[in-house]
Amino acid sequence: MQPRCFRVMHHEAHDVRADCDRHWCVVLTQVYKNALLNAMGDDIVSRLRLTPVTFELGREMEFPGQPIRNLFFLEEGMASMTTTFEDGSQVEVGMFGFESVVGISALMGTKLSLNRIYTQIAGSGYSVLIADGRKEFLRAGLFQSLVLRYVQAQLVQTAQSAGCNAKHSAEQRLARWLLICTDRAHSDSFAMSHESISSMLGSTRSTVTLAAGTLKDKKLIGYSRGMLHILDRAGLQVAACECYHVIKNHLDNYLEYDSGLAE
Secondary structure: OOOOOEEEOOOOOOOHHHHHHHOOOEEEOOOOOOHHHHHOOHHHHHHHOOEEEEEOOOOEEEOOOOEOOEEEEEEEEEEEEEEEOOOOOEEEEEEEOOOOOEOHHHHHOOOEOOOEEEEEEEEEEEEEEHHHHHHHHOOOOHHHHHHHHHHHHHHHHHHHHHHHHHHOOHHHHHHHHHHHHHHHHOOOEEEOOHHHHHHHHOOOHHHHHHHHHHHHHOOOEEEEOOEEEEOOHHHHHHHOOOHHHHHHHHHHHHHHOOOOOOO
């Protein structure tokens, strides 16, 4: 898929439209790493009015019971969506990376978030005001079609992960989760504690420590001082269950799937 670009107007006066007419405009190309932005036309990107954002580790994008104010398009890094329980514990129910848009439930009528979404691996991207996103969604054009295709891919990921957690071993699930992390973040090294991983997998810390130790002994991963490194990607794929390939296939190719809408 070829990268897209958007128009940037350079001006000297405060009235941008008048200035563009009276003086000059230039076109600057920008390569989007986010798959959704990359599939949109210049007109859609312009109407969304993207604002660059740096996602530091632990950055909250949504919190249960709080209004959803922005859409977020990640270009680098990875975010997790979790379900939080009464005792304060949480379990991951979704992951977001370069193929994602965060906040789409607000486009479909949700006003208050049902989940916590926050950065697990630091990165960067763009934010869009919900009002601008909703206006574009209601045009019922390409943007809506792309968003609904992503919703389907996210549902597949959630359903497959739920089945995986019930069926496969801790070692298989950890290998699957780490592979999805590195795919989404475009990095083989990232900060991640055993405690954080255990929360995401819904396992105890001791279970994750044992599983990580097995993968480390096989020289598939390494970790020190809070940093985890993927040493043997091919070997890690062998250690993972089939769920990794199912999820990866949908997230990598959802833009090509039939959305069921008339184009």
